[in-house]
Amino acid sequence: MTSAGPRPTSRDVARAAGVSQATVSLVLRDKWHGRVSPATVESVRAAARELGYRPNLAARSLRLGRTRTALLVVPALTNEFFARVHTGAARVAAEHDLGVVLYPSPEGVGPARDPFESARATLDGVIASSMAAHALSALREGGLPLVMLDSSPDDPAAAATVNPDLADGMRQTVAHLLGLGHRRIAHLTAGIDSWTFAGRARALDAALAATPHGGPDGGPPPTLVRTAAAELSVTGGLRAAARLLGSRPRPTALVCDDDLLAAGACKAARRLGLRVPEDVSVTGFDDLALATAVEPELTTVRLPAEEIGAAGMHALLAVLDGRQAPTPVLPVQLVPRGSSGPCAAS
Amino acid sequence: MTSAGPRPTSRDVARAAGVSQATVSLVLRDKWHGRVSPATVESVRAAARELGYRPNLAARSLRLGRTRTALLVVPALTNEFFARVHTGAARVAAEHDLGVVLYPSPEGVGPARDPFESARATLDGVIASSMAAHALSALREGGLPLVMLDSSPDDPAAAATVNPDLADGMRQTVAHLLGLGHRRIAHLTAGIDSWTFAGRARALDAALAATPHGGPDGGPPPTLVRTAAAELSVTGGLRAAARLLGSRPRPTALVCDDDLLAAGACKAARRLGLRVPEDVSVTGFDDLALATAVEPELTTVRLPAEEIGAAGMHALLAVLDGRQAPTPVLPVQLVPRGSSGPCAAS
DNA sequence: CCCCGCAGGTTATACGTAAAACTCATCAGC
């Protein structure tokens, strides 16, 4: 740990160990088997440790033509869901000695420049959320291994896809609400044109269509109305829910595509003098920290955000290694809380 | 845009433009004044555009010994505040053609490895939140330009410091509460040993001490009790607030160090049958999205998170350019909302 | 007329690493 002077290079280590630079390179990357004697290996390792040697990654990247760096493209980190996706992806990356660089969209508007302009390095691969629509066309043309999160499994540009089991999430939600006696159901969507939310709408439709005629207890069949929020935020949810709750007949349950929207819906209900869940039930999606901060706490579908990020990185690593990339569908779980309850007689 | 084959290099551009590689380098970095004729400049630029040339950053970094990359060290991106700090820092970095790599602490526990082990590149500088205590000692020894966020201005290791005006934030909060008639004030701190929260405690003490004896309207002087939450979360706030609200005489106002804690405090109050703000007022810090999602909405001190990140990056850029680094204190603003109200006669 | 200065380039080299090609003993086998 003689920490004086500039960074030591592999040549410095070589000098200290009395060997050539090539030997240092071989030893430190564990490619010495059958080429270097154990004694020499030890002395090289000791010298490296002594000098506090760290390989210069710029030089390594230049030599290898690869950077061991992945680009993660998400709409915005201020969305807790994507912050958690990043957490998971970064953890797995660190375990495999990969770097992660972020390309979040600047606050919903288009990108300042294209992702490869702003990327700090030649990239080895890309993991992108389908919500980051702004960047997708550029990514497809990048010729890089691409893993899509929350996107169609048949996307031809994607080497792999990672999805939460939205269909099951909506099934659980519908079963929960029908079981509570709800028949007039409203769907509050995010009004964002992405596979993510289109998929939720389809999943909800399918779940309702799969309901035995008249619902589990033989009542009238469920009906659905749908409204899109202007933006993915509490305020957006509030405005859209106010519209829904003003319509007649009033829905008794609101299925929201996101916890932010659900929180807004609860606020809207209260402003209209409606109690949650006595007068109207509200369910969300994601299980953000928000869900247990509001009162009543939100019944919501917990999506495994970290696992999605981690699975995305695993898939990318597989592609980079030339292995067959998995295309997992991750399980989700409805978490019943206070915002949903039995349907009051209307 | 002949996009076939491997990435073009500056030598390819040189060939296409009929000049030497050195000339290409000069032209594309705008260092040609007085050394290259305007006509040649144009032909080089045209060739670069035609080939879709992008400089190889690994090679550039190797040559220059600098990477134009900054490390941002924060506790966790899932904390909305730090996600916003990152947003601001990344925006400024992009404007100056700098890269940002993140080093978030893995979920509150110590780092997997030291920051320089995991950093993807030789770094030019570091911006660190004082809450990322786990990494600080390593950072100090890194010998890199260091900008501290939310930290003591006299930190000898820091080349610059960026702080929100906590003292003013607490002054505004105290003035607000005293104006509403509150005298028994409780402080709910985060129980995290960092300058951030120690500073808030000092700022609150100072604000109370500066109060004219007996408060603005001549009533009895304000009193303060203080409790630390076990963790920086809604649940942590709930537990700690339950303790505070169970004590006699019961405080009439809770000043919380963070909106998460404040949201938890509101929940605790309601569980004890207390109304917010009629029976107890609650204020927060940060103005997270959460603050307007809960009901009542939180009175809170809005911290300019993006600006903090941006100012940190500006300071780092200044240091890297050898300029005098600014050490700004950014203004904050109390946002009065529904969680604070007049003190009911006790 | 010669040398200078300058515009407008070019040549050569270094950055630190990885890896292919090469060296040089030693030793087994025939």
Add this chain to the structure above:
DNA sequence: GCTGATGAGTTTTACGTATAACCTGCGGGG
């Protein structure tokens, strides 16, 4: 005693860029 293989390294080169040092005409001043 010579061949060939093997172990244990070394030498050399390439990756793509930035920049210092070097050329080469050409017009003007002395």
